[in-house]
Amino acid sequence: MKALNDWFARLWISIIKSMAHTPIARRAFYARIIASILWLAVPKRRKVTLTNLRLCFPDKTEAERVEIAKSTYRHLARAALDHGVLWAGTAEDVAAMVRFEGLKEVLSTGERNIIVVVPHFAGLDAAGIGINLHVRCCSLYQPQSNQAWDEVTLAGRLRFCEPLLIAKSDQNDLRKVIRAMRQGLPFFYLPDMDHGARNSVFVPFFGVQAATLPMVSRLARLTKSKVVFMVSEMTDDGYVVHVSDFWKDFPTEDYVADTRRVTEELEKWILRLPDQYMWLHRRFKTRPEGEPSLYN
Numbered sequence: 001m002k003a004l005n006d007w008f009a010r011l012w013i014s015i016i017k018s019m020a021h022t023p024i025a026r027r028a029f030y031a032r033i034i035a036s037i038l039w040l041a042v043p044k045r046r047k048v049t050l051t052n053l054r055l056c057f058p059d060k061t062e063a064e065r066v067e068i069a070k071s072t073y074r075h076l077a078r079a080a081l082d083h084g085v086l087w088a089g090t091a092e093d094v095a096a097m098v099r100f101e102g103l104k105e106v107l108s109t110g111e112r113n114i115i116v117v118v119p120h121f122a123g124l125d126a127a128g129i130g131i132n133l134h135v136r137c138c139s140l141y142q143p144q145s146n147q148a149w150d151e152v153t154l155a156g157r158l159r160f161c162e163p164l165l166i167a168k169s170d171q172n173d174l175r176k177v178i179r180a181m182r183q184g185l186p187f188f189y190l191p192d193m194d195h196g197a198r199n200s201v202f203v204p205f206f207g208v209q210a211a212t213l214p215m216v217s218r219l220a221r222l223t224k225s226k227v228v229f230m231v232s233e234m235t236d237d238g239y240v241v242h243v244s245d246f247w248k249d250f251p252t253e254d255y256v257a258d259t260r261r262v263t264e265e266l267e268k269w270i271l272r273l274p275d276q277y278m279w280l281h282r283r284f285k286t287r288p289e290g291e292p293s294l295y296n
Helices: 002-021 024-041 043-056 062-088 091-097 124-133 147-157 173-182 215-223 255-272
Strands: 098-101 114-117 138-141 164-167 187-189 201-205 208-212 226-235 238-243
Touching: 002 062, 002 147, 024 043, 024 062, 043 062, 062 091, 062 124, 062 147, 062 226, 091 098, 091 124, 091 238, 098 124, 114 215, 124 147, 124 226, 124 238, 138 147, 138 173, 164 173, 173 187, 173 215, 187 215, 201 255, 208 255, 215 226, 215 255
Parallel strands: 098 238, 114 187, 114 226, 138 164, 138 187
Antiparallel strands: 201 208, 226 238
């Protein structure tokens, strides 16, 4: 089984890399086909997606939620095929596909520590690899269980300026992040995953309590960092990565309130781009004590 999985992974990697010079409209066409297949072939993930949308958008009809879900699949499928450019295209190819708005704050590092908060939208990797054309950053990364996928994703993220990527399995990963930030590297942080109850606080995400690490607030206070919010928006001809100004009055003494602020900013962007958010993750997996699972 392992050999078959490796073969299948390498096949898909070859297909994705072959898309480096395929017109984006054709990649979008192929993505629609792939998304339709995945929608039917993986019912467990489809159920998670629709459960998340029911919880977050109770006022929408089921038909509206299904359409958002299917459109999410199409965006994620195109993002996967766009990795052909990210992994095998030239720096000029990547720059033409991934455009930044407001990057001046991140470029003005100097002696200022910066945390770049980057939630899970379809264009996440486009932003992560594209920013390497402009500034060297540091980030945590989750090693993949499949060696072939791990090798290619790591190599893709290391393109252009050799950013510092710190494996999450490293027990000293946070110390390494702090050391890198003090050397002037902006920290690229993903704020919106369920990492379990340990070290998390529960804050409302579209009115539903969600276990959330208060990392942004605590790390900003510890390192005296400035914070910006970054969202990658998929467009018909590529991606536009929106970077906010430095947040004012952040962090505060209340890390729970700060974490709510991060989540509220995320909600604003989801309302703007509802079908580009990563609804496939079990965002509400961890429940407050006594509450039943929401994914049964």
